[in-house]
Amino acid sequence: MCRLAAITSVKYFSPMENILALETMKEGHDGSGLGLTLKDLGGHFEKLKAYPILSGICSKKGAKILDAYMDKAGFKLKDIWAPRIKPVKGILQRDHYFARIYDYPASYVHKPVKEKEDLLMNVRIALRKIGEPDESIFVFSFYPDVLTLKEVGDPLQVGEFFGLDSDHLKAKVIFAQGRQNTNYAIYLYACHPFFIQGYCSMTNGENTAFVPIREFLMGRGLPGYTGYNSDSEVFTHILHYTVRQLGFPLTYYKDVITPLKETETEKRRDSAALKLIKQSLRPLCIDGPNVVIGFTPDGSCFMVHDAKKLRPGVVGGINGKYALMSEECGLDSAVPKRDKATDIFPMKYDMVIVKPHAEEVTVWNQLQG
Amino acid sequence: MEPATRLDHNHQLSLKELPYIVRWKDHRCTRCGRCTAVCPVKAIEPSVKVKRTVYSEGPLPEPQATRKIVQVVEQVTDIERYCTGCGTCTLVCPNDAIEPEYNPQNKFLHYKNKGGEGYKRGGRRNDPSISTLDRLKFTRISMLTDPALDAGRHEFRVRTLLGRILPADELPLKNVNGTLMPDDNSDNSFRRSGKSSRS
Numbered sequence: 001m002c003r004l005a006a007i008t009s010v011k012y013f014s015p016m017e018n019i020l021a022l023e024t025m026k027e028g029h030d031g032s033g034l035g036l037t038l039k040d041l042g043g044h045f046e047k048l049k050a051y052p053i054l055s056g057i058c059s060k061k062g063a064k065i066l067d068a069y070m071d072k073a074g075f076k077l078k079d080i081w082a083p084r085i086k087p088v089k090g091i092l093q094r095d096h097y098f099a100r101i102y103d104y105p106a107s108y109v110h111k112p113v114k115e116k117e118d119l120l121m122n123v124r125i126a127l128r129k130i131g132e133p134d135e136s137i138f139v140f141s142f143y144p145d146v147l148t149l150k151e152v153g154d155p156l157q158v159g160e161f162f163g164l165d166s167d168h169l170k171a172k173v174i175f176a177q178g179r180q181n182t183n184y185a186i187y188l189y190a191c192h193p194f195f196i197q198g199y200c201s202m203t204n205g206e207n208t209a210f211v212p213i214r215e216f217l218m219g220r221g222l223p224g225y226t227g228y229n230s231d232s233e234v235f236t237h238i239l240h241y242t243v244r245q246l247g248f249p250l251t252y253y254k255d256v257i258t259p260l261k262e263t264e265t266e267k268r269r270d271s272a273a274l275k276l277i278k279q280s281l282r283p284l285c286i287d288g289p290n291v292v293i294g295f296t297p298d299g300s301c302f303m304v305h306d307a308k309k310l311r312p313g314v315v316g317g318i319n320g321k322y323a324l325m326s327e328e329c330g331l332d333s334a335v336p337k338r339d340k341a342t343d344i345f346p347m348k349y350d351m352v353i354v355k356p357h358a359e360e361v362t363v364w365n366q367l368q369g
Numbered sequence: 370m371e372p373a374t375r376l377d378h379n380h381q382l383s384l385k386e387l388p389y390i391v392r393w394k395d396h397r398c399t400r401c402g403r404c405t406a407v408c409p410v411k412a413i414e415p416s417v418k419v420k421r422t423v424y425s426e427g428p429l430p431e432p433q434a435t436r437k438i439v440q441v442v443e444q445v446t447d448i449e450r451y452c453t454g455c456g457t458c459t460l461v462c463p464n465d466a467i468e469p470e471y472n473p474q475n476k477f478l479h480y481k482n483k484g485g486e487g488y489k490r491g492g493r494r495n496d497p498s499i500s501t502l503d504r505l506k507f508t509r510i511s512m513l514t515d516p517a518l519d520a521g522r523h524e525f526r527v528r529t530l531l532g533r534i535l536p537a538d539e540l541p542l543k544n545v546n547g548t549l550m551p552d553d554n555s556d557n558s559f560r561r562s563g564k565s566s567r568s
Contacts, residue, residue, distance in 0.1 A: 206509065246537055249547045273542050273549040280537040369548070 002192065002204045003028040003178040004313075006293045006324040007334050008301045010357045012042035013321075015169065018176035019159040021323070021330035028204075028326060029178035031154030032186055037193040037200050038147045039295060040172035044081055045145070048101050051078055052120050055099045055141050055148045056127075057188070062136030063096055066127065073123055074105025083149065084163035091153040091161050099147050117143075117197045121224045128189075128227075138188050141195040147171070150191045172357070173295055177202045190229035194236035197224065198297030201239055203232035204311045204326055205290030210234060216283035217241065235292050238284050243296060250296060251364050252277065254351045257286045258307045260366060268369035293324045299356035307348055315352045315361060316343035322354045322361055382446045388477045389452040389469040391444040397466035400440055404458035404467050412452035413467075416443045442467065448480060 005021040007013065015036050022029070045053070058066055070077070079101040087093060108116055124142040131137025140148035147169075151158045155178045159165060177192040192202035207213070210231035217225040217237050222245070225237050235257070242248050242256050259278040265271040289310030295301045303313050303324045315324045316331045316338055323334040331343065346352045349366040384390050391413055405415050420439045425432045444452065452469050459468040507513055535541075541555035552558060 247544065248549060249544060251547070252549065270548050270550060272551045273540075276535070276540050276542065276551075277537070277549070279534050280540055 002180050002202075003326045003330070004192075004202050004204055004291070004293050004324070005176045005178075005326070005330050005334065006174070006202075006295075006301060007321070008173045008295075008299070008324075008354055008358045009321040010172070010359075011320070012170035012172055013174070014167075015164050015171070015174050015176065016159055017334055018174050019155050019164065021325060021333040022155045022176055022178040024329040024333045025178070025325070025327045029155070029180045031157075031178070032181040033152045033177075033179035033188075033191050034150070034155040034158040035175075035177045035179070035191040035193050035202070036147075036149040037141070037175045037195055037202075038149075038169070038171035038173070039145060039175075039200070040299060041145055041147055042170040042172070043168040044079075045101070045147070048079060049145045051101050051103055052116075052142055052144045053099050053101050053147055054124070054127075054139060055146075056137065056139035057094050057097050057150075058131065058137045059095045059135075061134075062131055065130060066137055069127060069130065070100075070102065070123075074107065075102040075123075076105075077101075078103050083169075084167060086160060086163050088153070088157045088161040091151065091157060093161075097149070097151075097162070121197055125223050125226060132189075143195070143198060146195065146198070146200075148193075148195060150188050152186050152188070152191075173299060173301065175200060175202055175293065175295065187229055189227055192230070192232060194230075194233045196236055196240045197244060199236060199240040199244065199294065201232075201236040201292050201294030203235050203290055203292050204313075205232070205292075205306065206288045207231040207234065207286055207290060209285060209287040212283045213238065213286070220245070232290075235286070235290070236294070238286075239294055239296075241284075242281075248277075250300060250302065250353065251351055253302075254304050254364070254366050256281050256284050257292075257304070258366075259285060264367060267367055270369060291326070301354040303346055303352045305346055305348060305350070309348050314343055314345050315354070316340070317358070317361070319360070320358050322358045324352070324354065382448055382480060384444060384446060385472065386475060386477055386480060387444070387446070387451050388472055388475045389454040390472050391442075391452055391458070392468055392470050393442045393444075394466045395441065397464045398442060399464060399466075400442075401463065403461040403463070405442060407457050407461050408452075409455060409457060410453055411445070411450050413442055413444050413458065416441055418443075451477065451481075 003022055003025040005018040007018055015038060018036070077100060081099040083097050085093060085097065104116060108119055120142045124139050127137055127139045140150055149162055151161065153161065155176070175193045179191060193200050194202070213234045214228050217234060220241065227233055238257060239253055242253050243250055255274055255277060260274065262275070265274050268274060286306055288306060289308045290306040291303065291311040291313040293301070293303050301324055303315055305313060312326050314328055314331055315322065317323050317335040318338050321335055323331050325331045325334065328343070344352055344361065344363060346363065351364045351366065352361060353364060354361045402415060405413050418439055418441055420437045421434055422437060423432050423434045454469045454471060456469060535557055539557050541552045541558040542549045543552035
C-alpha cells in the first residue's frame with residue numbers, strides 16, 4: 001500500500017499541501033519515502049517555462065561527471081535551483097539535490113518538439129546509466145516545466161528536509177506519493193511518481209502482469225522504456241505508449257490496461273476498434289489491485305482503477321482546484337471547502353479526468369464510451 | 370535404549386538366502402589359499418573346524434564318533450559380504466575346486482533392502498534434492514496475506530493469437546472526435562485487402 005495525493009489547481013500552490021494531505025492518510029504508508037512531481041511551475045521557474053529542467057541527486061564526484069557530460073552534449077546551463085536543505089534526524093543527506101535549468105544545444109533550438117523530447121529523454125537515460133552503478137547520479141526527470149524531488153523518509157520530514165514549508169516553490173499540478181515499502185528494497189528509482197516525456201503516473205497497488213508488460217514495452221525499441229525497479233513504472237510507460245506513441249485519445253488508456261469483454265462492447269460505437277486494440281495490445285493488460293493517478297503534457301489529470309478495484313481512490317474539489325487522493329481524509333485536508341456530496345469514487349469501469357487548469361471534472365464510463 | 374531391530378536375530382542369514390552359493394570341493398582343494406586371498410568381497414575365508422564323524426567297522430554296527438580337526442574354505446553369511454558371482458575364485462584355483470553357483474530361489478533383496486521405501490505413485494525415490502513443495506518461494510507479501518488476489522496469478526497465458534494480428538502502431542484506426550474508428554483508407558484496412566484479394 002502506498003498513499004497518493006495529487007492536486008491540480010488554476011492557481012499556484014505549495015507542495016506542502018500534498019504532504020499535509022499525505023500526513024492525514026498516514027495509516028496507509030509507512031514513511032519509507034516521498035516522491036514529488038511538480039508541473040506548471042511558479043515562483044523561481046515562472047519565467048523559465050521553455051527550458052528543460054534536469055532534476056535529480058548527485059554526489060560530489062557525480063556533479064563533475066554530470067557537468068562534463070552536459071557540456072559535451074551542448075547544453076548551456078541557464079540557472080540552478082536547489083532546495084534549502086534543513087538537516088532532519090533520520091534522513092541521510094546526499095551531496096547535491098538539484099534542479100538545473102538548461103538551454104537546448106544550438107543545433108536543436110529550432111527542431112520540432114518531438115525531437116527535442118527524444119533528445120531530453122536520451123540524455124536522461126545516459127546520465128542514469130552513468131550514475132547508476134556507484135549511485136553517484138540519480139536523475140528523475142528532464143523536461144520543461146517539470147520538477148521531481150525524491151527522498152527516503154517520512155513525507156512530512158522529507159518536506160521539512162527539502163525546506164518546502166518555507167520555500168517559495170509552487171506549481172499548478174503536484175503529485176505526491178507516500179511510500180509503503182513492500183516488495184523491494186528501498187531504492188530511489190523505485191519511488192513514484194514516474195515520469196517520461198511529459199507523461200507521469202503514480203500507483204497504489206501491485207501489478208501481477210508486470211513481467212509480460214515489461215517484456216512487451218522493452219521490445220518497442222524505445223530507449224526510455226527501461227529501469228523497472230518498480231512494477232508500477234510500466235503504468236507510466238503504457239500511458240506514454242498509448243497516448244504519445246500510438247496517438248490514441250487519453251480514454252483509451254483504460255481500454256488498453258483493462259479491456260472490456262467482447263460482450264460488454266456492444267454499446268460502444270468503436271467496438272470494432274476496441275477489438276483490434278485488445279488483440280494487438282493484449283500483453284499490456286494489467287492484473288492486480290491498482291489505482292493509477294496520472295497527468296499528460298497538456299495538464300489533464302486522471303484516476304483509473306484496475307478491474308479488481310481493491311485500492312482506494314477519490315476525486316473531489318471545487319472549480320479551479322481538484323484533488324485526486326487515496327482517501328477522503330486527504331481530500332478534506334487539500335480542499336476543505338467543497339460539497340462532499342459531489343465527491344467521486346470511481347468504480348470499475350470509470351475513468352475520472354480533470355481537465356487542464358482544474359476547469360472541470362468528468363467521469364468517462366468505459367461501457368458507454 | 371537400543372532399537373528393537375538390534376535385538377532381533379532373525380536377520381541373520383543362512384547360505385540359502387544368498388544370491389550365490391560357493392561350491393567348494395574338499396577332495397580337490399589343496400588349501401593353497403589363492404581363492405580366499407583374491408575374493409573381492411571377502412565372501413569366502415579359510416577356517417579351522419572340528420569335524421565329527423560317525424563310523425562303524427566290523428560285522429555288527431557299532432557306531433563310533435570321532436572328532437577331527439579340518440581346514441576348510443567357507444562362505445560367510447554376513448549380509449554385507451555376500452558372493453556376487455564374479456568367479457574370480459574359480460579363475461585362480463589350480464584344481465577346479467571352487468566355483469560360485471547362482472541360487473535361483475534366493476530372496477536376498479528382501480533382506481538387503483530392509484527399511485527401504487516401497488514404490489509410491491508419482492514419487493521419485495532416487496532424487497536426492499529437496500521436494501518441490503520445499504522449493505516454493507513467496508516473493509510477494511500478498512501471496513501469503515491476500516491469497517484471493519493470487520487466483521489469477523498462476524493461470525496460463527495464451528500468448529498465441531490465431532489469425533492476423535497487427536502491431537499496435539499499424540492498426541487501421543483513425544481518430545474521429547476523440548473516438549477511434551476503423552480507417553478504410555489505411556494500407557492495412559481489412560476491407561481494402563479483402564477487395565484486392567478478390568480481384
